[in-house]
Amino acid sequence: MSKILIVGAHGQTARIVIDRIISETDDSLVLFLRNSSRLNEYDNNSRVELIDGDVLNTDSLVSAMKNVDIVYSNVGGTDLAKQTASILEAMTKSNKKRLIFISSLGAYHEVPGKFGEWNEQAIAAYLPGFRESAKLIENSNTEYTMIRPAWMSNKDEIDYETTQKGEPFKGTEVSRKSIADFVMELLSDPTQHIDESIGLNKPNTDGDKPEWI
Numbered sequence: 213m214s215k216i217l218i219v220g221a222h223g224q225t226a227r228i229v230i231d232r233i234i235s236e237t238d239d240s241l242v243l244f245l246r247n248s249s250r251l252n253e254y255d256n257n258s259r260v261e262l263i264d265g266d267v268l269n270t271d272s273l274v275s276a277m278k279n280v281d282i283v284y285s286n287v288g289g290t291d292l293a294k295q296t297a298s299i300l301e302a303m304t305k306s307n308k309k310r311l312i313f314i315s316s317l318g319a320y321h322e323v324p325g326k327f328g329e330w331n332e333q334a335i336a337a338y339l340p341g342f343r344e345s346a347k348l349i350e351n352s353n354t355e356y357t358m359i360r361p362a363w364m365s366n367k368d369e370i371d372y373e374t375t376q377k378g379e380p381f382k383g384t385e386v387s388r389k390s391i392a393d394f395v396m397e398l399l400s401d402p403t404q405h406i407d408e409s410i411g412l413n414k415p416n417t418d419g420d421k422p423e424w425i
Contacts (some may be wrong), residue, residue, distance in 0.1 A: 216399065217242040217280040219267060219299060220287035222250050225314065225364070228392035229284070233399070234259065244276050267295045273302035282402055284312040284395065292341030293348065300352045310402050311354040312395060316342045317362050317411060323381040326420040346409065357398055358409040362386040363422040375411035383413030385422045390414065 216233065218226050221243035230251075233239050240259040243251055248264035255262065265272035267287055277283065283303060287295045296313075303311065316335065317323050319342040323331050332339065349356050363385045372390040375382055394412055398404055417423070 213238045213240070214281040214399065214402075215240045215242065215279055216282045216284055217244060217276055219244045219273070219276075219283065219285045221245045222247075223286040223288070223314075224366070225388045225391050225395075226284075226286040228388055229286075229395050229399075230254075232392060232396055236396070237399075239399070242276055242280055244273070268298050270298045270302050270305070273298060274305050277302055277306040277308050280308065282310045282312065282399065283308055284399075286314050288314075288338070290337050290341055292338070293344035296341075296345040296348050300348060300354065303352075303354055309353070309355045311349070311352075311356040312398050313345070313349060313356060313358050314391070315346060315358045315360045315409070317360050317381050317413075319343055319346045319358075319360055319409070320377060322360075322375075322377075322379070322411070327384055327418075328381075330421055350409075355406045357405045357407075359391065359394060360409060360411045361391050362411075362413040362417070363425075364388050364391065365422075365424070369414075371414050372412050373415045375413075377409040377411075379411070381411050381413065383415065383417040384419050385417050386412050386414045 222245045242261045244263045248262040254260040263276050365387050367387040370390050370393045
């Protein structure tokens with residue numbers, strides 16, 4: 213049985229992971245987010261601890277990491293690199309090693325063709341944060357797995373394939389349920405994919421843009 217800290221716990225993918233952990237495992241959770249009342253449905257669950265905090269407040273993260281086994285980051289935004297630096301500093305101070313981190317396609321300029329060109333423009337404001345975060349994590353002393361999903365959908369499906377850093381990214385989309393499923397695989401066996409950056413996409417979705425754009 214593990215104790216898992218989820219940073220950015222109100223995110224859509226994180227919510228899927230939370231519900232699966234509660235229903236499918238005996239693991240306990242520390243849920244870290246701004247305005248923790250947004251997850252007050254877990255108030256009376258003895259396996260869940262809610263912490264209202266700011267990711268940029270490293271001391272708050274250090275406190276939240278007490279006794280946890282795995283840190284799962286679901287944070288985002290244009291200041292992602294600053295948030296990542298705070299998470300990594302807190303992990304160092306807390307002597308925590310295992311990190312699962314949601315990044316993005318394009319973090320390594322790895323998306324080919326017209327879709328890659330379109331993606332560079334579509335998320336131009338966010339890519340510097342993903343790229344700097346990848347460097348920070350790779351240069352840290354954590355045992356990390358970075359997950360680089362394609363454009364996320366809310367489709368009710370689990371259907372995905374993976375690519376490694378250094379390989380061209382495949383596809384244009386992937387469901388949040390698929391991303392959550394891959395996270396669950398890592399949580400069930402945290403020795404998998406250590407120090408790897410994994411691209412995640414739905415097979416056979418190549419194109420110039422995701423289908424809904």
